[in-house]
Ligand code: PAN
């Protein structure tokens with residue numbers, strides 16, 4: 035019986051994925067209009083400045099029932115006014131689909147919001163593991179001075195609902211207050 039090499043390798047310190055085809059998105063300042071509260075500070079940033087990127091493995095087509103996707107998100111350190119660099123955030127299009135997040139490097143927050151717009155956050159540090167409940171919007175925030183990287187594994191039929199967040203946002207924002215991350219009502 036044959037023993038094969040692994041399908042691919044994830045570096046557990048950095049989150050870098052090697053050994054297979056990786057696809058991802060880059061989100062630059064110019065892609066993130068309306069995401070951050072301080073529009074004046076936002077307008078001062080270089081439009082091509084990288085805020086975050088993903089490196090994902092998609093072993094089955096998007097929408098496949100019963101499959102999983104795997105990927106790392108890398109969020110650059112930075113702020114827009116007092117607000118830390120963060121992802122757009124989303125509900126899943128199939129809103130009951132859960133997701134696992136696990137931190138590789140850096141420090142951050144996982145901001146969660148239920149359908150009643152109750153918001154809370156969990157600290158993310160290397161090794162921290164987070165099971166995002168069904169019907170819960172999720173966004174990640176880099177609260178440190180280094181690149182913040184975390185892995186995600188989610189159902190291939192989950193999809194992404196960005197529109198709800200673009201319309202109504204989260205009910206809280208992660209801000210640096212006296213040098214400390216705080217979750218503040220939006
Ligand atoms: C993650 C996110 C990733 C980027 O893979 O897609 O961190 O965040 P946004 O999608 O909100 O821009 C995930 O939650 N997938 O479902």
Ligand code: ZN
Nearest residue numbers: 126133172188
């Ligand atoms: Zn998700």
